[in-house]
Amino acid sequence: MLFLMSRNPEEPVYNRIEEARTALGLSRQDLADKAGVHYQTIGYLEREEYSPSLVLALRIAKSLNQEVSELFSLTPFKKGK
């Protein structure tokens, strides 16, 4: 029965968290502490395996000194932009 458990295929939210975080020289733990989440949640977000709530997206954007629209998108980001 456990094998039959399906994951909800939700619309992916693309992000540039890792790029912005490394540009600031922050570790996942640093960003997690700033945003008030567990460091693994940052990992899930960076791998685009979890879509954040609006509140968390705003907190992460604030922690990385960016606008939400610069960090998150419903379409993939172009490389180098």
Add this chain to the structure above:
Amino acid sequence: MSKKNKIYWFEGVTEKGVKALLNDENSKFRWLRPQRNRRLLVILMALGLVLTSMGSYWPTLKANFNLSPGVGMIVYSVTAIFVIFATLGCYSFLRIAVRSIADAPDELLDERQIAVRNTSFRYAYFILGYIILILMVIMMFGPELKMFQPEGNDGSFVVIATFFACAALPSMVMAWRERDI
């Protein structure tokens, strides 16, 4: 961090205990984190639950194995104590393996962890429904169970196993499903 350790009686966890597990304060439990090890624990826990509930059918099993009363009592006692303590140990390790996320209150978790916990409870509820259905079929068509009777199959082991299952299923589901905990 406040010095006072808040106890969540309903959830059966403490603030410091959950935070210590969430922050990897104790590295000796890191071996529990890989999904393969967590899944192995889930299988052992399921086996422990089945064996615990089988204790209720010991008189029927004993009759089938043709054991003498003295030998039968020793085998029964030793096996029952070992299985119950092993199952309790598995349950404790399972809680550590999933960082107590399955039992922690909202205020100690972030939004992804709350979502993971809630999904685990949803699946655990479905699975518990199937377990109870299977138990009902066994009780209706299997050997007769009595409660607290000196003779015959004692149903108390089935009750203990069901309590174990209720407590452990959310952690078992989480340990099985989540890639990283």
